[in-house]
Amino acid sequence: xxxxxxxxxxxxxxxxxxxxxxxxxxxxxxxxxxxxxxxxxxxxxxxxxxxxxxxxxxxxxxxxxxxxxxxxxxxxxxxxxxxxxxxxxxxxxxxxxxxxxxxxxxxxx
Amino acid sequence: xxxxxxxxxxxxxxxxxxxxxxxxxxxxxxxxxxxxxxxxxxxxxxxxxxxxxxxxxxxxxxxxxxxxxxxxxxxxxxxxxxxxxxxxxxxxxxxxxxxxxxxxxxxxxxxxxxxxxx
Numbered sequence: 333x334x335x336x337x338x339x340x341x342x343x344x345x346x347x348x349x350x351x352x353x354x355x356x357x358x359x360x361x362x363x364x365x366x367x368x369x370x371x372x373x374x375x376x377x378x379x380x381x382x383x384x385x386x387x388x389x390x391x392x393x394x395x396x397x398x399x400x401x402x403x404x405x406x407x408x409x410x411x412x413x414x415x416x417x418x419x420x421x422x423x424x425x426x427x428x429x430x431x432x433x434x435x436x437x438x439x440x441x
Numbered sequence: 442x443x444x445x446x447x448x449x450x451x452x453x454x455x456x457x458x459x460x461x462x463x464x465x466x467x468x469x470x471x472x473x474x475x476x477x478x479x480x481x482x483x484x485x486x487x488x489x490x491x492x493x494x495x496x497x498x499x500x501x502x503x504x505x506x507x508x509x510x511x512x513x514x515x516x517x518x519x520x521x522x523x524x525x526x527x528x529x530x531x532x533x534x535x536x537x538x539x540x541x542x543x544x545x546x547x548x549x550x551x552x553x554x555x556x557x558x559x
Binding site: 372373374375376377380419428429431432433434 | 475483484485486487490532534547548549550551552553555
């Protein structure tokens with residue numbers, strides 16, 4: 333089976349950097365996604381990693397280590413609008429997404 | 442980018458009635474559409490996967506006779522919640538996977554439908 337773990341909640345300061353970790357166990361792997369979800373809204377795509385290493389997209393970066401079953405999402409120069417839940421999702425051998433419970437990120441001024 | 446719409450965005454219905462939710466891919470053809478349910482402060486739970494022209498595949502624990510899914514075309518899927526009860530109140534989200542191979546792995550989400558059953 334599959335299992336995904338990420339912290340329930342994190343707090344960070346506007347302008348700072350925050351790293352949200354995600355660990356997983358799976359028998360089949362076709363990539364790892366990060367999504368952002370504001371309260372009452374649908375998730376929006378942030379990143380996709382299928383190979384080891386760091387993918388950078390502006391203020392957001394995502395890292396993957398397949399051997400360690402580990403990924404993180406790095407957010408730089410935090411803005412108040414970054415307050416949201418961040419969902420780690422694993423694509424399994426059937427190309428279905430298995431979702432983590434999400435990390436609620438609270439940004440303080 | 443690819444756009445997915447859902448209608449209605451919110452609906453309130455009485456217990457025992459049925460509600461239909463539409464999911465449309467506006468500018469691409471979706472080979473596969475997914476229906477999710479999300480309860481407050483919880484993650485997305487996949488309800489079913491539907492491929493155009495074939496029967497939907499339901500996840501364990503999801504009643505296929507209660508949650509009817511029709512995927513009649515490459516741009517439209519519908520979810521009908523039959524004989525709704527208050528415990529069906531939730532945020533229902535659809536997503537679509539594009540037909541083009543370069544976007545094969547990415548799912549595009551609709552804005553969601555908030556269902557409240559009184």
